[in-house]
Amino acid sequence: MWWIYALLSAVFAALTAIFAKIGIKDVDSDLATAIRTVVIVILAWSIVFYKHAQHGLHTLNKLNWTFLILSGFATGLSWVFYFKALQIGKVQQVAPVDKLSVALAIVLSVVFLGEQLTLKNGLGALLIIGGTIILIL
Known part of the structure; x- marks a missing residue:
């Protein structure tokens, strides 16, 4: 079942690249990232409230909070650099190089x-x- 969610993630990540490339035309990439982030915050909290998952907030410990916050910073910086790369590069180059994160995640997980x-x-x-x-060269 996990692979279905991973495949859906890949599909939506691909759409993200296409939509972002169109959306950032003549727009500051940081402004575009901020707009995207607001949409994500609204979507994420809507899902949390729909599932009544907000009740789990009190079960988070210091370690959970620390690493979720660090993950948020890493995500935010990833988006900032991704949008900047999309603004000045081609999707066909930027998106695959961004997926180097898969190989890095494998190494870091070990x-x-x-x-x-x-x-x-x-x-x-x-x-x-x-x-x-090969894509970079």
């Missing part, structure tokens, strides 16, 4: 989370890295 690196995952990461280098 280093920081102690996850096992399988031959399949390692080979996949190397192929992504190789593809990214």
Whole structure:
């Protein structure tokens, strides 16, 4: 079941690149990122309230808060740089290079989370890295 959500994430990420490229024409990329963020905040909290998940706020501990906040900063910076790259580059170049994050996540999951690196995952990461280098050059 996880792969269905991951596939949907990929589809919407692809649409994000297309919609963003059209939307940032003649617009400051930071302003565009801020507008996108407001929409995401409204959508995310709407889902939380629809599911009545807001009641779980009191169960979050200091570690949860720390790493969710750090994740928010990382996401925000990722969006700022992604929109800037889209504004000056082609979607066909920017989106695949952005997906280098997949290979980086594999490496970081081994280093920081102690996850096992399988031959399949390692080979996949190397192929992504190789593809990214080809696109950049």
